[in-house]
Amino acid sequence: MKRRFEVVVRLKEGLLDPQGKTVEDALPRMGWTNVSEVRVGKLVEMTVDAEDEEAARSTAEEVASRLLANPVIEDVRLLSMEEAG
């Protein structure tokens, strides 16, 4: 069976996010003075073909933690799961 996963990778809280800061700094110039705490992360989508749901999820978790995110600087979360075609 195939399962579709989304993985969200975020820079750890407390680490300066220069991309988020740059986006944030652009907002007042565009007229938004009420938006703050902008952080830029990554969204990774993938399809896992496995025996069952549990196996698919465990593969996805391993891929996410071993490759998609670096635990030194990032937090990772398996965001959603749905049946893939």
Add this chain to the structure above:
Amino acid sequence: MTKPRVAVVTFPGSNDDRDALRAVEQMGGEPVSVWHRDTDLRGADAVILPGGFAYGDYLRTGAIAAFAPVMEAVREHAEAGRPVLGVCNGFQILCEARLLPGALIRNKTLSFVHRRVHVRVETLRSAFTSSAEPGDVLEIPIKHGEGQYVADDATLDRLESEGQVVFRYCTPEGAVTEDANPNGAMRNIAGIRNEAGNVVGLMPHPEHAVDPDVGPVGGQVLFESLLSSLVGAAR
């Protein structure tokens, strides 16, 4: 006398491998080119992971390269206590491979920085600084977009207390100041070593700083340290 053999790994996207090979030769070693798909280091005594953009630096800098076939041989080499140097992208790869602690993220300013900097030698207890003098200030170029060294406070404190900070960005006079820090690196860290001291990573490019005809020669002492210790060990 046989010259020490120093391997330089070429990943797809490496672009300082040629300079590293040339620097090894100029400094008196025998350069050995190794491909990322190789599974051994061709009998080399030491290995350099050069700068560049291995595998396009996709996902994170060094993230894919850390799992390249050759990295198993590099890991074994490192675990056997033999010298490994990671320069710029090579430093990022060593961090991703967990051969060195911490990580390198986007420069604080978001901009790519390309200029000569000064770094202070913080310890002689590494395979690449053993011939330096304490507090030596080396002029070496940098060129990177993602050179901001980060780690959690506990790791940083351990690096400091164990003498694992090898280089710090400083003024030409050797003062460690915020202005001398080109990328926002925590505690001005430009390079570190592992606990044993045989694995060293740094953002500045010593291989671009060995030839007096083309610029500063702050990189020479790293190669001198390496080659003299290898020659000493062979005696």
